[in-house]
Amino acid sequence: xxxxxxxxxxxxxxxxxxxxxxxxxxxxxxxxxxxxxxxxxxxxxxxxxxxxxxxxxxxxxxxxxxxxxxxxxxxxxxxxxxxxxxxxxxxxxxxxxxxxxxxxxxxxxxxxxxxxxxxxxxxxxxxxxxxxxxxxxxxxxxxxxxxxxxxxxxxxxxxxxxxxxxxxxxxxxxxxxxxxxxxxxxxxxxxxxxxxxxxxxxxxxxxxxxxx
Amino acid sequence: xxxxxxxxxxxxxxxxxxxxxxxxxxxxxxxxxxxxxxxxxxxxxxxxxxxxxxxxxxxxxxxxxxxxxxxxxxxxxxxxxxxxxxxxxxxxxxxxxxxxxxxxxxxxxxxxxxxxxxxxxxxxxxxxxxxxxxxxxxxxxxxxxxxxxxxxxxxxxxxxxxxxxxxxxxxxxxxxxxxxxxxxxxxxxxxxxxxxxxxxxxxxxxxxxxxxxxxxxxxxxxxxxxxxxxxxxxxxxxxxxxxxxxxxxxxxxxxxxxxxxxxxxxxxxxxxxxxxxxxxxxxxxxxxxxxxxxxxxxxxxxxxxxxxxxxxxxxxxxxxxxxxxxxxxxxxxxxxxxxxxxxxxxxxxxxxxxxxxxxxxxxxxxxxxxxxxxxxxxxxxxxxxxxxxxxxxxxxxxxxxxxxxxxxxxxxxxxxxxxxxxxxxxxxxxxxxxxxxxxxxxxxxxxxxxxxxxxxxxxxxxxxxxxxxxxxxxxxxxxxxxxxxxxxxxxxxxxxxxxxxxxxxxxxxxxxxxxxxxxxxxxxxxxxxxxxxxxxxxxxxxxxxxxxxxxxxxxxxxxxxxxxxxxxxxxxxxxxxxxxxxxxxxxxxxxxxxxxxxxxxxxxxxxxxxxxxxxxxxxxxxxxxxxxxxxxxxxxxxxxxxxxxxxxxxxxxxxxxxxxxxxxxxxxxxxxxxxxxxxxxxxxxxxxxxxxxxxxxxxxxxxxxxxxxxxxxxxxxxxxxxxxxxxxxxxxxxxxxxxxx
Numbered sequence: 001x002x003x004x005x006x007x008x009x010x011x012x013x014x015x016x017x018x019x020x021x022x023x024x025x026x027x028x029x030x031x032x033x034x035x036x037x038x039x040x041x042x043x044x045x046x047x048x049x050x051x052x053x054x055x056x057x058x059x060x061x062x063x064x065x066x067x068x069x070x071x072x073x074x075x076x077x078x079x080x081x082x083x084x085x086x087x088x089x090x091x092x093x094x095x096x097x098x099x100x101x102x103x104x105x106x107x108x109x110x111x112x113x114x115x116x117x118x119x120x121x122x123x124x125x126x127x128x129x130x131x132x133x134x135x136x137x138x139x140x141x142x143x144x145x146x147x148x149x150x151x152x153x154x155x156x157x158x159x160x161x162x163x164x165x166x167x168x169x170x171x172x173x174x175x176x177x178x179x180x181x182x183x184x185x186x187x188x189x190x191x192x193x194x195x196x197x198x199x200x201x202x203x204x205x206x207x208x209x210x211x212x
Numbered sequence: 213x214x215x216x217x218x219x220x221x222x223x224x225x226x227x228x229x230x231x232x233x234x235x236x237x238x239x240x241x242x243x244x245x246x247x248x249x250x251x252x253x254x255x256x257x258x259x260x261x262x263x264x265x266x267x268x269x270x271x272x273x274x275x276x277x278x279x280x281x282x283x284x285x286x287x288x289x290x291x292x293x294x295x296x297x298x299x300x301x302x303x304x305x306x307x308x309x310x311x312x313x314x315x316x317x318x319x320x321x322x323x324x325x326x327x328x329x330x331x332x333x334x335x336x337x338x339x340x341x342x343x344x345x346x347x348x349x350x351x352x353x354x355x356x357x358x359x360x361x362x363x364x365x366x367x368x369x370x371x372x373x374x375x376x377x378x379x380x381x382x383x384x385x386x387x388x389x390x391x392x393x394x395x396x397x398x399x400x401x402x403x404x405x406x407x408x409x410x411x412x413x414x415x416x417x418x419x420x421x422x423x424x425x426x427x428x429x430x431x432x433x434x435x436x437x438x439x440x441x442x443x444x445x446x447x448x449x450x451x452x453x454x455x456x457x458x459x460x461x462x463x464x465x466x467x468x469x470x471x472x473x474x475x476x477x478x479x480x481x482x483x484x485x486x487x488x489x490x491x492x493x494x495x496x497x498x499x500x501x502x503x504x505x506x507x508x509x510x511x512x513x514x515x516x517x518x519x520x521x522x523x524x525x526x527x528x529x530x531x532x533x534x535x536x537x538x539x540x541x542x543x544x545x546x547x548x549x550x551x552x553x554x555x556x557x558x559x560x561x562x563x564x565x566x567x568x569x570x571x572x573x574x575x576x577x578x579x580x581x582x583x584x585x586x587x588x589x590x591x592x593x594x595x596x597x598x599x600x601x602x603x604x605x606x607x608x609x610x611x612x613x614x615x616x617x618x619x620x621x622x623x624x625x626x627x628x629x630x631x632x633x634x635x636x637x638x639x640x641x642x643x644x645x646x647x648x649x650x651x652x653x654x655x656x657x658x659x660x661x662x663x664x665x666x667x668x669x670x671x672x673x674x675x676x677x678x679x680x681x682x683x684x685x686x687x688x689x690x691x692x693x694x695x696x697x698x699x700x701x702x703x704x705x706x707x708x709x710x711x712x713x714x715x716x717x718x719x720x721x722x723x724x725x726x727x728x729x730x731x732x733x734x735x736x737x738x739x740x741x742x743x744x745x746x747x748x749x750x751x752x753x754x755x756x757x758x759x760x761x762x763x764x765x766x767x768x769x770x771x772x773x774x775x776x777x778x779x780x781x782x783x784x785x786x787x788x789x790x791x792x793x794x795x796x797x798x799x800x801x802x803x804x805x806x807x808x809x810x811x812x813x814x815x816x817x818x819x820x821x822x823x824x825x826x827x828x829x830x831x832x833x834x835x836x837x838x839x840x841x842x843x844x845x846x847x848x849x850x851x852x853x854x855x856x857x858x859x860x861x862x863x864x865x866x867x868x869x870x871x872x873x874x875x876x877x878x879x880x881x882x883x884x885x886x887x888x889x890x891x892x893x894x895x896x897x898x899x900x901x902x903x904x905x906x907x908x909x910x911x912x913x914x915x916x917x918x919x920x921x922x923x924x925x926x927x928x929x930x931x932x933x934x935x936x937x938x939x940x941x942x943x944x945x946x947x948x949x950x951x952x953x
Contacts, residue, residue, distance in 0.1 A: 026253045041243060045257045048246040052255045055248075089281060124738055125785075127830075128333070131438065166832050 026053055027062065027195050034066065040074040040081060047071050047093075054096065061106060062195055064097035068113045069197075075120040083124050090117040104147040109197050111144035112153045119161065137161075152186035153197065155179050156204040163207055177211040184208055229296040231265035234258040234278060237304050245280035245303060250287070264301075268292065282306055305662055307619040313665050313692040316700055316734055332412075337404035339828050341839035342876015342901040344933060346399045347410065348389075351429065352843075353824040355745070355779035355796040356414030359845040359872050360817055362910040362924050364389055364398035367817045368414050369749060370775030370802030371426025371726075374711060378429045379421060381512065381550040383564040384630065386606040388429075390494075390520065391542045391572050395913070395924045401516065401544070408434045414779075415728040415747060416702030419655045419669030419686045420612060420624070425708040425726045426749075433550075435510055436465050436502055439941045443469075447935030448477050464503035471496040484927045489583070490523030490539060509553030509561075518544045525579065529922050530592040530915045534578055537585075541573040558616035562626075566608045574600045592916030595763060603635040604712075617656075624669075625654035632677075634712045643716050647677035647709075655686065663692040675709050675723075682707045682723050697735040704728050710755050714767045722769040725752040739786035749775040754806040759855045765808070773804025773812060793827040808853040808861045816911055819845040819872070837880045845872040852914040852921070864918040869911060875903040894938040901931045 030053070034046045047070040054063030068090045075086050094114045101107050118137035122129045144154050159180035165171025187201040234245050241262025248255025249270050256266030268274075271292050276299055278286040283303040290297055332350055343349035348366055351357060358367040365373030378388040380402070392398035411430040421428050437456050445452035456467030473494035498516040505511060523539035551563040577585045578596045587597060612626035632647040655669025667688045674681045688702035707723040714721065727750045734743040754771025783794035800820055803812040822845045830837040847868040854864040878899035884892065902908070907929070912921040 022253070041257070041259060044244040048244075048248075048255065048257045049253075051246070052248045053253050056251045056253055085281065128335075168832050168835055 023053070023057060023060070024195065027066075030066065031195070034070055037070070037073070040078045043070045043073045051093070059100060061097040061100040061110070064093045064100070065110055065113065065197070068093035068097065068110075068117070069199075072113060072116045072120070075116070083120050087117040087121045090114070105151065108144040108148035108151050108154065111140045111147070112151070112157055115140040115144070115157055119157075150186055150189075152183045152190050152204070153200045155183035155186060156200045156207075159183055159204065160207060163211070173211040177208065180204055180208040180211060226294065227267040227269055228271075228292050228294060229265065229267045230276070230290070230292075230299065231263070231296065232299045232301060233262050234264050234301045234303065235262045236283070237302055242280050242283070242303060245278060245283070247276065247278045247301065249292075250275040250277045278303060282308055307659050307662055313663060313690045313698050316690065316698065316732060332410055334404040334407060337410075339837060339839050339878065339880065340826055340876070341828075341841040341878045342874070342899055342903075343841065343878070344399070344899060344901075344931070345404060347402065347404050347407075347429075347431075348400045350404070351410070351412050353794070353796060353826050353841060354412055354414075355743075355781050355798045356427070357412075357798075357822075358800075358817060358819060359822060359843050359874070360910070361397060361872065361874075361908055361926060362395045363392065364400070366427060366429065368427035369747060369777065370773070370800055370804070370815065370818050372815075372817060375424060375426035375708065375726075376429065377421070377424035377427075378431065380431045380514075380548055381433055381564055382420070382562055382612065383548060383550075383566040383608055383610050383628075384423060384606070385546070386568050386604055386632075387544060387546075387570040390518075391540060391570075393522070393524065393538060393540060395910075396927060401518065401546070402431070406433055406514070407431045414745075415749065416686070416688060416704050416730045418667070419653045419671045419684070419704075420626075422651055422653075422671055422673055422684070422706075423649075423708050425706050425724055425751075433512060433514060433548075435512070436462065436504070437467070440465075441939045441941030443937070443939045445471075445935060445937045447933065449473060449475060449933065450935065452937075464501070466499075466501040468499045469497065478932075482928055482930075482932060485925070486524040486526045486927055487535075488522070488524045489537065490521055492520070492522035494518060494520040505551075505553060507554050507556075509551065511549075511551045513547075513549045515545070515547045517546075518542070525583070527922075528578065528596070529913045529920060530590075530917075531588070534580060534586065534588075535583070536596065537575075537577045537579045537583070539573075539575040541571075543569075543571040545569050560614040562610075562612040562614070564608070564610040566606065569603065569605045571604075572600075572602045574602075576600075591762060598639050599637075600639075601635075601637040603633075605633040607631045619659055621656065621658045623654070623656040625652075627652040636712070636716055645677060645712060645715055645719075647675055649673070649675045649677075649709075665690045673707060673723075677715065678709055678719050678721055678723070680722060682725075694735070696737055698733070700732045700734075702728065702730040702732075710767070714755050717765075718767055721755065721767060722753045724754050724769070724771075726750065727752075737786075739784065741781070741783045743781040744779065746778045747776060751775075751804055751806075754804060756805070757807045759808070759859065759861060762855050771804065771806035771809075773802065773806065773815075775800065775802035775804075775818075777801055788829075790830045790832060791828070793825065795826075796822075796824045798822045809851075810853065810861050810863055813851065814849050816848055816850050819848050821846045835882050837882070839878045839880075841874075841876040843872070843874045843876075847871050848911065850911040852912075852918050854918055865914065865921070867912075869909045872908065873904065873906045874901065874908075876901045877903050892938060892940050894936060896934075896936050898934045899932070902926075902929060905929055 030046060030049045037043050037046050047067040050063045050067035050070065054060060054067065057063060071086055071090045074081050075083060091114055094110050097110045098107060101110060115137045118133045118140060122133035122137060141154055141158055159176045162171045162179060163173065163176035183204045187204060192198045234242060234247060236242055241260060242258055243260045245258045246255060247264045249268050252270050254266060254268035254270060256264045258264045273289065273291050276288045276290050278301045280303055282305060284306050286301050286303055288299060337347055337350040338345040340350040340353060348364055351366060352359065356368050360367045363373055366376040367373050368376050378385045389400055390398045409432040413428045415427065417428045437458055440458045441456055443454045450471060450473045452471040454467065454469030456465060458465045476491040479488060479491060496518045500514045502512045520542045525535045525537045528534040528536050546568040547566060549565040553561045555561055576596065576598050578593055580586050608628060608630040610628035612624055614622055614624045616622055628651050630649040632649065634645040636643045651671050651673040653671035655667060658666045670683065670685045672683050684705045684707055686704035688700060690698050690700035692698050706726045709723055710721045729748045730745060732745045751773040753769040754773060755767050755769065756771040757765035757767055759765045777798060777800040779798045781796050785792045800818055802818050803814050805812045825842045828837060828839045847870055849868050851863055852865040853861045856862045881896040884894060908925045909923045911924045913924060914921050
């Protein structure tokens with residue numbers, strides 16, 4: 001009897017563990033997959049995996065957030081990708097995440113991803129798309145800063161945008177430097193909760209180093 | 213007992229593999245498509261070969277779901293046990309406006325930045341080197357258009373300038389150009405910045421447009437401006453000022469502009485061939501208001517007013533001692549009100565109202581060396597002293613309804629009513645022409661798949677003036693042959709009523725008629741486009757003049773002709789950074805027998821070969837763009853038709869002009885470019901036509917007896933322009949974005 005109780009206790013504890021931590025485990029597994037992903041198909045697979053968690057959970061914003069974030073990766077690098085379709089997909093995922101996120105700080109994280117989607121659409125044809133998608137992206141960023149002025153990723157994205165814009169168009173290293181400095185400071189103070197976004201610190205530091 | 217418990221637990225985590233092939237309905241793999249167990253975390257994506265594989269811990273009855281953007285999602289019940297499951301999946305493509313092929317035969321859609329086939333937007337138009345910000349000049353660099361230096365109009369594929377019509381927001385523009393002086397080029401009345409999109413159709417256009425035998429230039433005005441701004445333009449020729457106000461809620465705007473053109477200073481520096489006794493002077497004013505309706509529709513009103521005067525003397529071709537003095541006063545008022553609305557239930561509506569009036573006061577005198585009018589009693593002099601006053605009025609209303617049918621297929625139908633009043637007073641004798649012109653039209657866009665689309669339509673017209681009706685069918689098809697590539701074909705019949713200059717003499721005339729056949733191949737990406745088109749066009753019932761004396765002819769519809777050719781277009785914005793260029797080549801084989809032609813002849817406005825190369829290079833470090841446009845056309849024929857005194861014309865002389873070369877150049881310095889929120893935006897523009905100083909000969913004017921011929925050329929070898937344009941504005945984009953989030 002004792003053994004049986006022990007066994008039942010063991011079993012039920014395994015089951016409880018399975019229920020409560022199924023989400024965390026799956027998210028962590030996907031985040032690991034995200035870190036090791038390299039090709040467009042890899043990232044699309046990661047995005048699909050996050051989206052499945054989101055669809056199954058129905059109340060979590062992070063899975064959709066990461067699904068969108070994963071799709072931004074090939075958006076920077078894959079020249080053959082249909083950038084408009086990819087960006088619209090990211091925005092749709094962000095909107096789903098936004099519908100579930102309650103904190104302003106969470107909504108600000110989501111807007112950072114939306115900013116990247118708009119920037120990627122702008123980069124398809126900067127000359128003619130600057131006034132539409134460029135402004136759209138800038139709008140997301142300024143809205144995000146109002147929601148959470150201490151999110152380091154917002155300053156990293158802003159700094160990277162200035163860094164990549166030619167000097168004669170109001171960009172360049174000198175102008176990017178103070179913004180990136182602010183980003184790096186905020187990254188040092190940033191203490192994300194488990195599973196929460198923590199990307200961008202190294203890139204911000206590297207870019208700042210190039211500004212010196 | 214404990215062993216059983218542990219076994220149960222491990223059973224709970226045992227995994228089942230689900231795999232299979234995932235393809236579309238044509239058997240092509242869809243890489244990236246997602247497959248999963250509904251409401252679980254488990255799933256996978258298809259690889260480049262269409263294979264998917266994943267393992268799941270779920271058990272029992274589940275639903276397998278497969279999705280991908282642009283495809284209908286797939287669901288299937290499965291029962292998961294311990295054995296691997298194989299499910300092959302086929303996803304059906306959804307019809308979608310983004311993916312579906314659009315029928316492009318015969319037209320160059322321009323300005324719609326989301327479509328890959330973008331050809332010309334307003335910036336493209338103003339940076340065509342030597343084009344002087346004239347829409348027509350920019351369109352002339354596209355295939356199908358001829359280089360006709362003595363006219364500013366568009367001559368397309370063997371058609372005359374009158375056979376090309378312009379439409380703004382769906383309604384016909386009666387006087388799209390400034391009234392021209394014989395043998396001198398004119399320009400369009402409308403600024404390229406008024407329009408967000410331009411569709412240049414060299415044939416085969418939609419049943420929504422009529423009264424154009426050869427070509428349609430379809431202009432779509434901008435909705436709301438991006439910001440409130442005050443503007444100023446300064447140049448030795450033109451002074452402009454304007455203001456536009458965009459409401460804070462970004463739902464309405466209004467604006468006014470005024471421009472004054474005076475060529476006195478310019479003509480004193482750059483000598484002109486003609487002797488101007490009245491320096492050209494133009495007053496132009498325009499005003500607009502636009503607002504968004506509650507349901508997301510748009511109401512736009514635009515009006516422009518212009519008053520101009522000029523007078524010039526040129527040597528008379530019949531007598532070395534005498535001069536022709538030509539004076540022109542023009543008054544033009546144009547109004548366009550349009551209303552676009554979403555009626556719900558898949559219905560859309562477009563309404564257009566227009567009123568325009570144009571008055572030309574022309575005096576033509578034969579003058580002696582003291583500039584006194586003379587009346588020599590010679591046969592060649594009879595038609596050289598006259599006054600003519602023409603008042604052209606057009607009131608019109610047009611309604612188009614659109615309804616979404618199954619999928620993304622649409623039907624469009626409507627009608628228009630045009631009321632033309634044309635008053636002509638020649639040497640005191642008045643004629644009035646009134647035409648109640650009605651038409652009804654319908655067309656449908658049918659998408660069989662994303663790869664195959666058809667546009668089928670027709671229009672029925674009735675003109676009270678000639679008391680005749682016509683029915684014009686239009687059909688086009690497009691088939692997608694690869695990513696961004698399509699083959700399309702178009703067929704259509706096009707009617708146009710005879711010109712007022714002919715109807716003054718008789719209204720017992722038929723519509724002139726053209727039948728178009730077009731085959732197009734186009735391959736385009738965001739930054740590159742290649743296109744080739746072959747066409748055949750048959751002309752029937754063209755107006756023919758049968759002479760009864762040296763001065764009078766009778767008109768009938770016995771004229772005819774044809775045009776055929778092949779055209780190529782290549783534009784590339786990608787290969788070199790900040791360098792944009794396009795190349796157009798047109799081959800045209802055309803003959804027609806019309807007006808005073810003795811037989812089917814190559815018309816004097818048709819060159820067999822035309823080539824345009826347009827290049828634009830922007831240097832970001834000096835914020836300056838350099839634009840060159842080179843156009844070449846082989847020589848055009850010219851004829852001297854003479855009355856034989858016996859009811860016929862004969863060709864007294866004929867020939868071919870030398871070929872046409874023009875290198876145009878413009879430079880624009882844009883110091884405020886790229887700043888996100890500049891308070892002052894300004895541009896410095898300089899341009900010159902015919903950089904190489906080529907001597908143009910467009911054709912010849914013959915004396916009455918045919919013994920003397922004078923070449924027709926431009927009034928000066930080159931045209932120079934320099935000007936600075938300023939705009940002070942408040943950018944409301946930021947507010948709008950914040951408000952919408």
